[in-house]
Amino acid sequence: MTTHNQAWSLADTLLQSRLLIGSALYPSPEIMRQAIQASESQVVTVSIRRQNIGDQSGQAFWQIIQSLGCHILPNTAGCRTAQESITTAQMAREIFGTNWVKLEVIGDDYTLQPDPFDLVKAAQVLIEDGFEVFPYASDDLVLCQRLVDVGCRIVMPWASPIGSGKGIMNPYNMELIRQRLPDTTLIVDAGIGKPSHAAQALEMGFDGVLLNSAVALADDPINMASAFKLAIEAGRLGYNSGTMPQREFATPSTPVLGTPFWHQG
Amino acid sequence: MILLINDKPTESNAQTLASLVLELEIEGAFALALNENFVPKSQYADTFVNENDRIEIVAPMQGG
Numbered sequence: 001m002t003t004h005n006q007a008w009s010l011a012d013t014l015l016q017s018r019l020l021i022g023s024a025l026y027p028s029p030e031i032m033r034q035a036i037q038a039s040e041s042q043v044v045t046v047s048i049r050r051q052n053i054g055d056q057s058g059q060a061f062w063q064i065i066q067s068l069g070c071h072i073l074p075n076t077a078g079c080r081t082a083q084e085s086i087t088t089a090q091m092a093r094e095i096f097g098t099n100w101v102k103l104e105v106i107g108d109d110y111t112l113q114p115d116p117f118d119l120v121k122a123a124q125v126l127i128e129d130g131f132e133v134f135p136y137a138s139d140d141l142v143l144c145q146r147l148v149d150v151g152c153r154i155v156m157p158w159a160s161p162i163g164s165g166k167g168i169m170n171p172y173n174m175e176l177i178r179q180r181l182p183d184t185t186l187i188v189d190a191g192i193g194k195p196s197h198a199a200q201a202l203e204m205g206f207d208g209v210l211l212n213s214a215v216a217l218a219d220d221p222i223n224m225a226s227a228f229k230l231a232i233e234a235g236r237l238g239y240n241s242g243t244m245p246q247r248e249f250a251t252p253s254t255p256v257l258g259t260p261f262w263h264q265g
Numbered sequence: 266m267i268l269l270i271n272d273k274p275t276e277s278n279a280q281t282l283a284s285l286v287l288e289l290e291i292e293g294a295f296a297l298a299l300n301e302n303f304v305p306k307s308q309y310a311d312t313f314v315n316e317n318d319r320i321e322i323v324a325p326m327q328g329g
């Protein structure tokens with residue numbers, strides 16, 4: 001298939017795809033594997049959990065993920081304090097052999113909105129400890145700025161709450177973050193529900209999209225993964241091509257000159 | 266002695282994290298935290314465990 005993808009750099013790693021994909025909630029491990037392949041994503045999010053003694057399900061899952069040959073982005077999902085997320089990140093770094101971490105510090109159980117204070121605190125500690133921090137943030141400009149101030153090269157503002165599928169809730173905030181942080185890699189994380197939401201994020205100039213539920217919970221996750229791949233390519237190509245200015249009134253696209261039966265007053 | 270392993274009281278004869286890992290026959294990709302602090306594998310042999318220590322053992326898992 002013809003592709004318009006151009007290589008881009010994420011944390012000093014050259015990638016073709018601008019889609020980062022999660023590994024949770026799929027109907028089966030095999031559908032997960034096929035959906036991730038269909039997405040052509042090169043970055044897969046994983047997590048860590050308490051292991052029951054003798055339970056090898058985590059190892060089987062890890063083998064499938066390794067077979068995909070993607071870059072691994074471990075998360076700190078479920079953490080509620082800076083200290084919890086720091087310890088979780090350190091354990092994930094040892095398990096997965098990467099210094100990348102999707103830093104999640106949840107401040108509100110209902111919306112899963114990040115705790116901005118502990119998020120910044122944890123990001124600073126982890127960066128000093130050699131991590132490449134991918135912070136999951138809300139669409140608050142000042143929070144995103146603070147994360148950059150403590151050394152984050154990547155910031156991941158949400159489109160809307162995790163798993164809500166509502167798309168970009170506040171386009172004004174998102175446009176502002178893009179404009180005010182022109183040198184930061186910005187990934188839209190969480191809340192993407194359908195391919196058009198992802199295309200919109202790329203059209204706005206975001207560097208990529210991280211999603212999970214929108215693919216995993218689709219009726220057909222494998223085809224939905226392809227749809228997102230194409231939407232993200234379309235959005236990026238559209239952004240690079242420069243959109244036309246909006247106008248308040250209609251302007252004919254067909255020239256008026258030479259119109260038959262045209263009688264000028 | 267009793268250790269709290271993943272929040273479950275567990276009887277153990279292990280003196281160090283290295284012997285605990287052997288005792289529990291933990292294999293594959295995993296990591297440990299002792300009393301909420303990460304302990305790298307390279308320090309298991311030198312890290313002693315004591316009564317009522319809280320030990321988290323984690324493995325890879327699906328995530329988004």
